[in-house]
Amino acid sequence: MSEFDLVIRNAHAATAADVFDCDIAISNGRIVALGKSLGSGRQEMDATGKLVLPGGVDAHCHFDQETGDDSVVADDFRSGSISAACGGTTTVIPFACQTKGHSLREAVEEYHRRATGKAVIDYAFHLIVTDPSEQVLGQELPALIRDGYTSFKIYMTYDALKLNDREILDVLSLARRDGAMAMIHAENSDCIAWLTEKLELAGKTAPHYHADSRPAVVEREATHRVISLAELVDVPILIVHVSGADAIEQIRWAQARGLRVYGETCPQYLFLTAEDLKLNGFEGAKCICSPPPRDKASQAAVWEGLQSGVFQVFSSDHAPFRFNDPKGKMVNGTDATFRNIPNGIPGVETRLPLLFSEGVGKGRIELTKFVELTAANPARIYGLYPRKGTIAVGADADLAIWDPDREVTITNSLLHHDVDYTPYEGMTVRGWPETVLSRGEVVVANGGCIASPGRGDFLKCECPTPARPRPSVSA
């Protein structure tokens, strides 16, 4: 029997279902054996006292993406993927964003150019459909789905991105027919515009009025609406970045009625509140994202939703804008009205340590649930499973080796993104990924990335749901 490429000895490992102790043998980038006392490897690592988890799958992050205005996403695929890897993530799914009036296929090609030669870990693309023209719906999108771009995001707000209800129905109908997965940013655009104008007329332009311009009812309404549109079409959807109790109520209601409505939430809804937008004058801008963080009660509701299964996916929604930068949060200096401050928070590197420490460490969720939310489910829902998201024979050897007891005080200098702040500055967590492997190759060691940019592969996604005939309208 031949030698393995690599054997990780004495792993205390977990999947979405199981926790077990064994050696892990890797050859040709894949896990080839799990066992006690496995044969030798050309390379060996000892994981005694460590936790070996599937590398995280971050299904919601923005790298090198168009923003539709002057602001600039700070991370490209190099810094973004390095930051992800250093946080225990081995797969990212950023967005390829169509510009209204332009080809979706061209957008995909352009984003491939941006990724090529840069990523240190594997990546897939979600599409952002902003202009479901006849050309897009009739030709480009079906072809792209066949080519492995099987999920797309729909915005219900932002002028440059949003679709109206009819366009959403068209896109969902295509998702149903071709088996793709639709992700929804659910906020009511008209309400936000109306409130924003009212706030500005009242001279309320400081950063924290951002939260007042997008109250929970605005998110709840859009959530109910898109659930209704999906019910009409009879197609699964996933509501992204759910912020609190009101939207959760709608999703739970839909799930109880048997509708296949999935939910995603993010660290900002567990660890920040709207109060954070008020702190330190303009510093509150650092915590501006959409939907905005809510309050302590909503944080509790989000934890409860993670525990009870309302949420399937926990992502970062990493949207990296620099603070001291005229192309970032400081777009117009401290005179900027909240309307002009780019929406988004960095977090691709802190996602897993925050949830591990406060979730697993403090007994709120089990370790298997952690793996399910951060790796297995996003891989499944977006068609990357079983290649990604688990520790099983045949899966890619994408592994994060955690020191579960290491205490780390988060500070921006520690992080590898290209942003000048972290909203979690000063938080202490317990547990950190020390060594990270991608397809059997060590990409992070001693907390630093040692991989060459460009080694990350593009991943074609399978269709996550069975393709079905176009829905009958009279059923």
Next chain:
Amino acid sequence: MSEFDLVIRNAHAATAADVFDCDIAISNGRIVALGKSLGSGRQEMDATGKLVLPGGVDAHCHFDQETGDDSVVADDFRSGSISAACGGTTTVIPFACQTKGHSLREAVEEYHRRATGKAVIDYAFHLIVTDPSEQVLGQELPALIRDGYTSFKIYMTYDALKLNDREILDVLSLARRDGAMAMIHAENSDCIAWLTEKLELAGKTAPHYHADSRPAVVEREATHRVISLAELVDVPILIVHVSGADAIEQIRWAQARGLRVYGETCPQYLFLTAEDLKLNGFEGAKCICSPPPRDKASQAAVWEGLQSGVFQVFSSDHAPFRFNDPKGKMVNGTDATFRNIPNGIPGVETRLPLLFSEGVGKGRIELTKFVELTAANPARIYGLYPRKGTIAVGADADLAIWDPDREVTITNSLLHHDVDYTPYEGMTVRGWPETVLSRGEVVVANGGCIASPGRGDFLKCECPTPARPRPSVSA
């Protein structure tokens, strides 16, 4: 002590709260005394064995109204008000409908011209706001509210009528500030258009596909949406013509959360189903209205909603289109696709007998609840109370004297509207209004109208809800 103008002897009378036996004395068009053995009247009537109820207030009927296409509402204020009176109704509140791009004030003046000299009973106007321009919101509407037009209807569907969410917020905001009441036609326009196109592409154009083009989820979505918009503005609203269980669930949910959301339903949702749109080939067109009638389970849900207080108002939504008429249901003959068949059903005369017979007569609702739903509540909610809607000293002597035992088989020849059919043809009811008084004057006797067109007065409505400062956006 001087003589009364009229004394009705031995009345068995009911209000929204009470059932009592007494004489009713009337002078100068008003009720001036209720009592045992009241003094004499210049005119006297004996109501022994009869039921004396407040004349009905029909808060939802369309008379001589623009339809935005070639079809024509068959009833003008003469035939419409006569039909109403013969059905026991003494107050109607039809609509003055703005045309997009035109003045709302001018629309009101035009509808006054249409009503003047024709109505046999008193009437007020709801406004239909289709174009909330700066001129309308800033000047016309506030002035009209001050002039006694204190309620307006907002459409969420129909291209010629609908407002978008932002316009709805503007109009609701004005309603809040000035104390007016907004009535909402809640159906999702985009969904209807999308489904209609799909049905037509599939060749499904027969009348009954109308129901498939507007399924319950389409109404439920819009109901949740407008509840959310009203919650944002913090203003009461009334959802009109609620058709079944799904929309009821949303309204009940809002009410349980303490929101002031009122509900109206109509006879068609108690007595028709979508199956009726399938009957007898094109005859199904007779039952086309929006939202469409649903199914038996929804009928039960609507009854339950009437009993338990989800609904405050029971109206006719009388929208009289002739069947055999190229300007009515037969717009293009029997080749018409459902899309072109005008939406609406006649019912101003049958509203009260149907609810009385099936509701009170069969023990589903109490007599006081009947009065509440059909007279007292619409008067209150639209600012006509206590002048209309009750039997109390000081109120207008608008009375309907019912024979509670009279059996009537409904047939169109019996009715007084200017429509060539009734959807309730052949139904037998028990209980019918025999004599009807408007301001103390007998307008219906022996089932026929004996009043002169034009005797009906225009009623200025009070503001139903307290005017309040424009809502703060940061509360």
Next chain:
Amino acid sequence: MSEFDLVIRNAHAATAADVFDCDIAISNGRIVALGKSLGSGRQEMDATGKLVLPGGVDAHCHFDQETGDDSVVADDFRSGSISAACGGTTTVIPFACQTKGHSLREAVEEYHRRATGKAVIDYAFHLIVTDPSEQVLGQELPALIRDGYTSFKIYMTYDALKLNDREILDVLSLARRDGAMAMIHAENSDCIAWLTEKLELAGKTAPHYHADSRPAVVEREATHRVISLAELVDVPILIVHVSGADAIEQIRWAQARGLRVYGETCPQYLFLTAEDLKLNGFEGAKCICSPPPRDKASQAAVWEGLQSGVFQVFSSDHAPFRFNDPKGKMVNGTDATFRNIPNGIPGVETRLPLLFSEGVGKGRIELTKFVELTAANPARIYGLYPRKGTIAVGADADLAIWDPDREVTITNSLLHHDVDYTPYEGMTVRGWPETVLSRGEVVVANGGCIASPGRGDFLKCECPTPARPRPSVSA
């Protein structure tokens, strides 16, 4: 036309549905006419600037009742009825309580002896069924219902009073067959006993641990249980003294499912909280009642339930125990454990002023809703309507003439009960009943009772719900 006995001029009057201005003419104890400029009366009163309301019906008060231990209800029918009258109430429905092992009929006769010659206003009796023996179910109770005792209370807790589920089914089944109304004290007896023992073992015996011994879940459970038992039997029930959000949720859920479940609440759940049991050492005992007052959020929920129609009845649950009295709250001096402190609070006189001031005066409920909750509905639900509970021709002239603007600071010396404290000491209310009439006779003038004990009549109650055949078990 002959003179009236009494005419009240210029009344601003209200019923459960209407507010109107008129004179009110009374003869032979009944309202015989309502009108403008009615003929003369042998006696006349001017109500200009006052409010004339139906006298209150207090459907839940304990006068001269057995308590099953050494404690003594302080008010007999004299002091109790005087206190009620002075608070604007003209009808009381205290309890005739069966002792286990004894005849229910004998209990009724005994309570008649206690009432006779003492009451200044009219009264009926609810029965308390504590021992549904064959004799009671087979003979006594059906006969008593025929004799005008048409409602009975069932306790789910208190050893001396409680019925088990099977006994409740038997009693509800009889209520269904004979058309009687069952009132339920819903708390889980076993839970209370278990918690009480645990608290005592932990040395937690101070008055405020009473609230810990009966948390909201204990009331919620029993509420759901008895709703289920009533659903099985298919009979209406009324849940008395509902304390907060948890029980409300169950009642609302039942009502939404179409079950006829009525709800009653009381002033203590609007104006007290569990914190009041902690104040001033043993003084907290003054606020001990069952279920205990909850928290501010529950107060808000109870207000919301009054507004939205979850509750039909607002009673006092007047259970008058003296504070400084070894047969009252001070049963064993300040060493008493909470278990031994009698459960109950005085409130028959403050019920209406508190709700009027905080409800009507502060815009939380309308005046008609006030009348509905405090007079019309209890009269209807317990079979005293239309004789009691409204201002209508033919009704008893039971009227309370309120000065809506009078400010009164509640202090025990002001009240007429035979208790040495009021839990509302020091609260200032706006609005007070100045003159009260019972069957046309002034019983309260200038805030003092001028009626002779014994003038109050016993009232036979009608069956509030239609008698129906014993429920089929296989339906």
Next chain:
Amino acid sequence: MSEFDLVIRNAHAATAADVFDCDIAISNGRIVALGKSLGSGRQEMDATGKLVLPGGVDAHCHFDQETGDDSVVADDFRSGSISAACGGTTTVIPFACQTKGHSLREAVEEYHRRATGKAVIDYAFHLIVTDPSEQVLGQELPALIRDGYTSFKIYMTYDALKLNDREILDVLSLARRDGAMAMIHAENSDCIAWLTEKLELAGKTAPHYHADSRPAVVEREATHRVISLAELVDVPILIVHVSGADAIEQIRWAQARGLRVYGETCPQYLFLTAEDLKLNGFEGAKCICSPPPRDKASQAAVWEGLQSGVFQVFSSDHAPFRFNDPKGKMVNGTDATFRNIPNGIPGVETRLPLLFSEGVGKGRIELTKFVELTAANPARIYGLYPRKGTIAVGADADLAIWDPDREVTITNSLLHHDVDYTPYEGMTVRGWPETVLSRGEVVVANGGCIASPGRGDFLKCECPTPARPRPSVSA
């Protein structure tokens, strides 16, 4: 590297999270390696084309158990465990049932005597606590929990078994302190007794009246009640054999409020209805179990509950009574009233094939969900994980090798229990376990059991939930 005891080649295997292809190596009864091209085994099996699943864990089955009357459970540990094994189950958890007035420890010893030398697969015991005396609560139960009997069942009905609410609180309180798991049979005993008597008085004694004697509301009430008791104590519970929509609504409501309430359902609630109790005269007795099967809508609700996560466990509730046997269903011949017919249905062997065929095969649930419900979750919840319930390195080699395409028509002659019927006679399923291994030993081959009675080991269970201090009563 030494040889493995056994290698299963080319397995297509599944856990609760993963589906993967590999060889499975077994030594000393445990899985020691999973991998591609593993080294050789002394024994080898080829699983090409088969499905290798964790052996089922049937957490609810009755073997050789006291019934409290004359009836006799037909299966002892030999026939019962053989039947289980032949159906793909490798672990059973029958009950050791205390007799009221007797020692629980003695009961356990007696059931060990019954199991010893008979079982062919491993087994643990749930306790049935029928008499929580001071001795039992203070000494026996804590010691038994320490000894590996960490779950117990509480009955809310059956005179010989039921606990009252106070006893339930005591037992739940102990479960909380010591970390045990309580299983609840939730039906309201009083309601059942009352309905049964009513039915018998009406001469309604045929088998199908069993369902009328235990309608859904009876189960719903007890479900809400025990949820409340557990909420009071703050302890997880598991509701066993949930039959339909009403009880599901309560469990879902509790879960949404963050309570740790688990649910179990059984094949009879997916495949039978109350109608089956009516078929073929007395043959309906074959389908008598408690709670009874409901209707088609409830079957759909149970499927939905399995899909959406309301249920964690799918068990058989195998309660084997013979049909043609005076100690079985035929207790008094065909004259037996439903009251005397023993409650229970055989199903330990058909549990997995039914769910596999109708659930996995027809696309209602995924294969991983099948493993989770039937093996992983019961192992976890009852403290047998990770030894049982998964395919992972270190786990017992309890494996069922299924032919996923084999069609089997269920007929009693095919089954290995000692009962003379199956309620699923004639149903055709697709998928059957062909070979079953227990701790690496083939116990079923070619559909027949080849194991020696007595080879099954008793399993001590871990505490499934953390032990916690006795609950504070004032928290």
